[in-house]
Amino acid sequence: MLHIINKSPYCNGSFDMALRFALPGDPVLLIEDGIYAGRAKGCSAEKLANALSQHEFYALIADVEARGVKDLNEAVQVIDYDGFVELVEQHKVNTWL
């Protein structure tokens, strides 16, 4: 199951909730303000680092570049819209609004 997060980890808890219920091996896609959860700095960076042992993380490049975020954890895979579509084709989706 693909977990999609579109809110900042500093704002509404969706990052924590998604990680609480994601099963090992589930991929996580960061879009919109969810991009900030992919950073290698800040309070959420350690949570991300821990989660990377169990989940593949993806970040949508349009949203990364739009926000000028240059400090993504290097294990986060940056994908374009085609990559987004591929993920959605391959998995059932659980969106954490």
Added chain:
Amino acid sequence: MGEEVKKIMHVVRRPPHGTIYPYEGLEMVLIMAAYDQEISMAFIGDGLFCLLKDQDTTKLEIKGFMKTLGVLEDYDVEQIYVDSKSMAERGLTPDDFCIAVEVLEPDEMGQKMAEQDCIIPQ
């Protein structure tokens, strides 16, 4: 009409009256239940506050949804799940809720989510 029954889970994450989400979400649950799908609801995070007993919205001059929660059973929506961790974080127990719920550990909830054909966030 011989169509496959889908497992659909509505995930309630917001407290009751600050946004329209729980209201509209509950309406959607009832509409979908009328189509004989296998509907469940998962209450997590602040969504647990939607289940508190004795909510009285008279002074807010809005309908509230206590009565609607009460009829879920009549619509065969009987799989009502609550996240144990969210419950503990908020100092709540099942006795605080206005309907019967099944409390699940996070890994059990994750498994329930994985079994669904579709998850609808609220």
